[in-house]
Amino acid sequence: MTSPPVAEEIPHFLEVHGERRVDPFFWMRERESEKVLNHLKAENSYTETVLSPVRALREKVLGEMKSRIKQDDSSYPFLQKGYRYYRRFHSGKEYPIFARKKKDSEKEEVLLDVNEVSKGRAFTEVHFPEISPDSAKMIYAADFGGRRFYDIYVKDLSTGKILGSPIRKTTGNVAWAADSQTFFYSKQDPETLRSRWIYRHDPGAEKDVLVYEEKDDTFDVSVHASRTDSFLFIVSSSTLSSEWRILDARRPKEKAKVFLPREKDHEYSLEDGGEAFYVVSNWQAKNFRLLKAPHQPVSKDQWMEIIPHRSDVLLEGATFFKTHFVLSERFGGQTRLAVVNRRSEEHT
DSSP: OOOOOOOOOOOOEEEETTEEEEOTTGGGGOTTOHHHHHHHHHHHHHHHHHHGGGHHHHHHHHHHHHHTSOTTOBOOOEEETTEEEEEEOOTTOSSOEEEEEETTOOOEEEEEEHHHHTTTOSOOEEOOOEEOTTSSEEEEEEESSSSSOEEEEEEETTTOOEEEEEEEEEOSOEEEOTTSSOEEEEEEOTTTOOEEEEEEEOTTOSSOEEEEEOOOTTOEEEEEEOTTSSEEEEEEEOSSOEEEEEEETTOTTSOOEESSOOOTTOOEEEEEOSSSEEEEEOTTOTTOEEEEEOSSOOOGGGOEEEEOOOTTEEEEEEEEOSSEEEEEEEETTEEEEEEEETTTOOBO
């Protein structure tokens, strides 16, 4: 029987916090090394050799699995500024097609066919595009290497042309400002892959502007637009703590304000309800509660409670609409949604 390949052990000493340890396979971190690639090829070859007697069975099982997957599946459309957006798959194609239709029309507009983008590439992953507030442009982020480094592309939806040059090696996290020209994105540390920097892209500028760096290596940072398109949020988060910065989306060049400084064991998140912010927080609430706060930063004791803490219900999030808001909750180990009227505060 063919013997499996054995990786060479080359002692490499590491010291962290005064502790010294040895890693004999540290050399395998070098993913571009010919030695590493040859070892991986040998492992693959060994696997194919060992499993060759059941090759027919493997093909049969794979075929059965694929037969249970709907080939022409599509996502449920969501409505945004008069358009219904969705993702669909074409039978026999590997990658999705992102598309939209006007609210009262069945005429489809293909935004991006990832099958075309992926041609000639061994790997492709594309996030759902971010549509500009005026619905005229979109940003899509594509990873062609499989290491979660995404290139950002801006596309004019009226002409189908890519605008400017792609922004290389980002996290793929992007958010539009209200002018539909300026946008923000995050970049990761190339070694740790921790999302560390937030940049602003101004049309026509020679260089993108660094607007925030998360220096605490226990925190990640990301940027998001509010559902109302009125605010941009720069969010720093760790396992048990969070900190949100707020920026008027109409004034993207202003400095973001800290909504509430990070505190140990305090997690919170913001939603813009139009007239105020709504805060999901575990402040004095192990299972979280919902509070209301003004758009300007204030102390926690000025927040107004909307949904109190419940010992038997975990509040996981809240999404706000014009007349109602939806709570994502966990009760008895199961996830449930609760719809609340914003005026009467009645649950359904």
